[in-house]
Amino acid sequence: MENSKKILNALRSAGIKYEHYTHRALTNVLDRKPLGLDYGGYTCKNLLITTRNEARFLLCMLPAEKEADLKAMRDRFQTARLCFASDEALLRLLDQVKGSVGVLSAINDPGNTVEIVLDSELKNAARIAMHPGVITETVVLSGSELERFVLGLGKKLHYFDF
Numbered sequence: 001m002e003n004s005k006k007i008l009n010a011l012r013s014a015g016i017k018y019e020h021y022t023h024r025a026l027t028n029v030l031d032r033k034p035l036g037l038d039y040g041g042y043t044c045k046n047l048l049i050t051t052r053n054e055a056r057f058l059l060c061m062l063p064a065e066k067e068a069d070l071k072a073m074r075d076r077f078q079t080a081r082l083c084f085a086s087d088e089a090l091l092r093l094l095d096q097v098k099g100s101v102g103v104l105s106a107i108n109d110p111g112n113t114v115e116i117v118l119d120s121e122l123k124n125a126a127r128i129a130m131h132p133g134v135i136t137e138t139v140v141l142s143g144s145e146l147e148r149f150v151l152g153l154g155k156k157l158h159y160f161d162f
Contacts (some may be wrong), residue, residue, distance in 0.1 A: 018141040
């Protein structure tokens with residue numbers, strides 16, 4: 001719950017326009033749409049990807065039905081082989097556990113270790129539904145407001161066609 005308050009306060013302080021909802025716990029992003037918890041927006045999954053030696057971390061947000069092609073990402077970002085980050089890295093870098101990770105959790109990375117990668121479709125999206133650090137809440141904001149928030153955190157932001 002602390003992460004949620006921190007994220008919501010940061011959104012308010014930055015003047016970001018958003019909607020906030022509470023609901024029953026969601027453990028799978030694909031459950032959103034049938035339950036009407038997509039709030040008319042994109043439902044996305046969030047993945048923390050890293051190089052094997054953990055020299056680089058990429059927090060990716062992509063529509064739930066898409067797959068992350070790690071080889072294509074490796075080529076695009078000119079990195080060594082990529083893999084999914086460990087649970088320990090999620091906790092250390094984003095103060096999150098598997099299932100509750102989202103781009104808004106980048107607020108917990110003041111050292112700017114994590115780079116943000118958004119699917120290109122999201123750039124002009126009118127509505128994107130995402131967790132604010134807990135699986136019992138949803139924040140809905142536009143792609144432009146999400147971009148403004150991420151850049152306001154001082155994060156490197158990339159767009160990628162997943």
